[in-house]
Amino acid sequence: MQHTTSVIRIENLCKTYPAALVPALDGLSLDVGQAEIFGLLGPNGAGKTTTINVLCGLLVADAGSATVLEMDTNIQKDSIRKRIGVVPQNIALYPNLSGQENIAFIGRLYGIDAIALKKKAAILLEQFGLTPHTHKRVNRYSGGMKRRLNIIASLLHDPEILILDEPTAGVDVQSRALILNFLKQYRALGKTIVYTSHLLEEAEQICDRIAIVDEGKVILQGVPKQLIQNTPDCRRLEDVFLHYTGRSLRD
Ligand SMILES: Nc1ncnc2c1ncn2[C@@H]1O[C@H](COP(=O)(O)OP(=O)(O)O)[C@@H](O)[C@H]1O
Ligand SMILES: [Mg+2]
Numbered sequence: 001m002q003h004t005t006s007v008i009r010i011e012n013l014c015k016t017y018p019a020a021l022v023p024a025l026d027g028l029s030l031d032v033g034q035a036e037i038f039g040l041l042g043p044n045g046a047g048k049t050t051t052i053n054v055l056c057g058l059l060v061a062d063a064g065s066a067t068v069l070e071m072d073t074n075i076q077k078d079s080i081r082k083r084i085g086v087v088p089q090n091i092a093l094y095p096n097l098s099g100q101e102n103i104a105f106i107g108r109l110y111g112i113d114a115i116a117l118k119k120k121a122a123i124l125l126e127q128f129g130l131t132p133h134t135h136k137r138v139n140r141y142s143g144g145m146k147r148r149l150n151i152i153a154s155l156l157h158d159p160e161i162l163i164l165d166e167p168t169a170g171v172d173v174q175s176r177a178l179i180l181n182f183l184k185q186y187r188a189l190g191k192t193i194v195y196t197s198h199l200l201e202e203a204e205q206i207c208d209r210i211a212i213v214d215e216g217k218v219i220l221q222g223v224p225k226q227l228i229q230n231t232p233d234c235r236r237l238e239d240v241f242l243h244y245t246g247r248s249l250r251d
Contacts, residue, residue, distance in 0.1 A: 007161060007192050008032035008055065013064035015050055015216075024050040025061065026216035032194055032209075037187050039203040040196040041241065042213035043250040048196040049089055051213070052165050055194075056086045068161065082110075085154035089165035089196075091146045092153070095139035099130055099149050102138060103156065110157045117156065124152045129178060144175030151179065162186060164195040168202060180206050204228075204237040214245045 008031060015025040025047050032038040040048050053059035054066050057077030066073040068080045093102050100121070107117040125131045128148040138146060151167060162183075168176045183193050183206060197203050203210055204224045211221040220227060224237050231240045 005034045006031040007034045008038075008066070008068050008194065010051070010055075010066045011064055013051065013054060013061045013066060015047075015054070015059070015061045023216050025054075025064075027064070028213065028217055029064075030211045030218050030221055032192060034192055035187055035190045036208035037183055037193045037195070037206055039207035039210035040194060040213060041198065041200065041203055041210055041237075042196075043198065043245055045250055046213040047216040048213055049165055050216075052086070052163055052194075052196065055163060056084060057081065082157065083159055084161045084163060085157070085159035087151050087154045087162070087164040087167055089169075091150050093138050093146060093150060096137060098135050098137055099125070099141070100134045102149065103152065106153045107156050112156055120156055120158075121152070124155055127182065128152055142172075144171040147171050148175060148179070151182070159191070161192045161194065164193070166196055166198075168197060168199065176202075200236070200238040200241050210237070212241055212244055219244050 010028060010030050013025045013028040014023060016023040028047060028051060040051065042048055050059065054061050054073055055068060057073050057080060060074060069083055071080050073080060094105065097105065103121045104117070107121070112120070125134055128151065130145065130148060130152070133141065133145060138149065141149065147167065151164070154162065167179055171179070180202065183195070187193055207224060209221070209223055210227070211218045213219070220240070227240050228234050228237060231243050234240045234243060
């Protein structure tokens, strides 16, 4: 899909963590168009989470630039945060609070008024199949339920851009199907979705465009179908991925 407006632009981002021997980001560039599902794909340690942390203002890069909705991630962090939702790789919920209490707490952090929050929460809990579990403590939730609640927590303020770090890692088949279906519905509302995964089949299925990241760089970016067509002897995105990232293990 050819996009007209870029809502995220990343140019030549570099980041080396203190004491690290190799850079986590080594001149990474990409752009994400409005209302697309964009997949950030790459092996372990490729730099996906680091990229997301720069986008949401948690980390300052050593060089390069990143803008979200034309705002600089170094300067306009607070304004960016109001308009994006971020689902971190590790579940960020209060285990001793119920689903409802978690939502109430996070909603207050966003300054959402109580009545609007209640309405929004009810819709999202229903959409994510959590209505029967609203009053259960989160430490009694399954992995898939926690992941779904974590996604709800990122949606309470109705963000224009949703960024998810490995949202389908370690969840059961039903949760995964529900999450992917939700992402498509959210896109249909004109929202933009950036998500990381190392599941190529899944990305091929739902992404409008992808970037393959390896060793802190984007080595390939485009529409999955076209990338498959343009790479010799490739029939699936997985073949393209191995063609460009090689077969050596990344432990
Ligand atoms: N806080 C940190 N301190 C030092 N090195 C880190 C830190 N976070 C990530 N790294 C390193 O940076 C590289 C990129 O990591 P990351 O962005 O988490 O990759 P991915 O999300 O693609 O698996 C890896 O080599 C990782 O070990
Ligand atoms: Mg990661």
